[in-house]
Amino acid sequence: MKKFGFILLTFLLVLCSSSNESTDIVDTSTTTIKEEISIEESDVTTTSPAENSSDTSIVENYEYDKEKMSPFTGLELSPELWLKRPRRVIAFKVDNNLNARPQSGLQEADTVMEILVEGGMTRFLAFYMDKTSSYVGPIRSARPTDPNLVRPYGGILVVSGATAGLIPAIRELGVPVLEEVSAPTMFRIANRKAPHNLYADTELVREYIDQKGFLFNQDVNPLYDFGNDQTNWTKGAGRVTVKYSDFTTVIWKLDNDQYSRFIVDGYSPEDDAVAHNFITRDGYTDILQIPTVVVIQGPLYNDEVTTLPSVLTVGVGPVTIFSDGKYIEGTWRRNDIADPFEFIDSNQEPIEVPPSKQWIHILPLNGEIIISEN
Numbered sequence: 512m513k514k515f516g517f518i519l520l521t522f523l524l525v526l527c528s529s530s531n532e533s534t535d536i537v538d539t540s541t542t543t544i545k546e547e548i549s550i551e552e553s554d555v556t557t558t559s560p561a562e563n564s565s566d567t568s569i570v571e572n573y574e575y576d577k578e579k580m581s582p583f584t585g586l587e588l589s590p591e592l593w594l595k596r597p598r599r600v601i602a603f604k605v606d607n608n609l610n611a612r613p614q615s616g617l618q619e620a621d622t623v624m625e626i627l628v629e630g631g632m633t634r635f636l637a638f639y640m641d642k643t644s645s646y647v648g649p650i651r652s653a654r655p656t657d658p659n660l661v662r663p664y665g666g667i668l669v670v671s672g673a674t675a676g677l678i679p680a681i682r683e684l685g686v687p688v689l690e691e692v693s694a695p696t697m698f699r700i701a702n703r704k705a706p707h708n709l710y711a712d713t714e715l716v717r718e719y720i721d722q723k724g725f726l727f728n729q730d731v732n733p734l735y736d737f738g739n740d741q742t743n744w745t746k747g748a749g750r751v752t753v754k755y756s757d758f759t760t761v762i763w764k765l766d767n768d769q770y771s772r773f774i775v776d777g778y779s780p781e782d783d784a785v786a787h788n789f790i791t792r793d794g795y796t797d798i799l800q801i802p803t804v805v806v807i808q809g810p811l812y813n814d815e816v817t818t819l820p821s822v823l824t825v826g827v828g829p830v831t832i833f834s835d836g837k838y839i840e841g842t843w844r845r846n847d848i849a850d851p852f853e854f855i856d857s858n859q860e861p862i863e864v865p866p867s868k869q870w871i872h873i874l875p876l877n878g879e880i881i882i883s884e885n
Contacts, residue, residue: 613788613789753872828842
């Protein structure tokens with residue numbers, strides 16, 4: 512009997528041991544499955560399609576603040592600049608003849624516009640609002656396209672003169688004109704010959720204009736829409752060639768994040784592109800550079816008053832914008848000379864131009880734009 516009881520007890524012990532081992536195996540299996548699920552969920556998180564997609568990028572939000580930002584660059588100004596406002600907009604007409612190079616003040620301006628004149632040559636409008644220069648020039652005469660570009664910003668056009676009848680016509684369009692005045696506001700330099708030797712100090716010009724009681728427009732609109740969304744721009748604009756005529760071709764070459772300016776024109780030997788430099792009052796010289804190049808194209812016509820060639824900048828036309836080796840093509844629109852430009856892409860959406868200093872070409876429709884990688 513005792514023997515039977517011992518056997519029974521042994522059997523029960525074995526049975527309990529077997530049951531515990533079975534339970535341990537199940538628990539281990541369950542733990543392993545949970546660990547695998549945890550690893551898989553972690554993998555999904557780190558390989559999110561939104562993070563790995565090459566088409567997805569974060570666009571920094573941009574909002575224009577007219578109190579603290581420049582309407583000509585879209586950039587925020589330092590407090591010592593915007594606290595000086597309201598500030599007048601002054602546009603200096605700058606020569607581009609061979610005898611006018613290297614020019615002064617273009618590198619200091621808020622923005623620069625380049626405009627076709629007679630003979631297939633170009634001249635510049637150097638806009639100053641928040642920036643200053645004690646040495647802008649050479650200053651030359653007005654042309655019919657000028658008031659259409661100065662009017663939207665309430666600017667005052669500073670020139671050496673103009674063809675008979677043009678300055679009264681410009682004033683009738685609502686653009687004040689300041690012609691040559693005596694030194695020190697405007698002055699002739701000795702090391703260049705007239706008419707390529709008239710220069711000005713921007714702050715002395717402001718003082719003179721204030722004393723003469725010129726109208727003051729404090730509400731200055733931006734050039735166009737600025738913003739940081741360039742996700743639909745095309746790469747491959749390391750070199751941009753803008754041909755105005757058989758006489759004048761401008762070449763922009765990307766150097767890091769700036770385009771350096773070169774020029775080929777009737778003055779150039781053997782059609783060679785030469786660096787287009789600026790020079791300061793104290794003699795420092797370097798190549799002109801710009802982060803953003805805008806090419807606005809319009810029909811070429813002869814002005815009724817002067818018969819001089821002009822480019823139409825009211826209505827619609829093609830626009831091409833270049834920045835940091837990328838570009839976008841679209842359409843510009845403007846209903847009146849008092850309106851700023853509006854840029855629309857092929858999807859009829861506004862184009863956001865990168866906030867930076869702008870160089871704006873006003874190019875005839877028959878001009879050429881050549882884009883290449885280098």
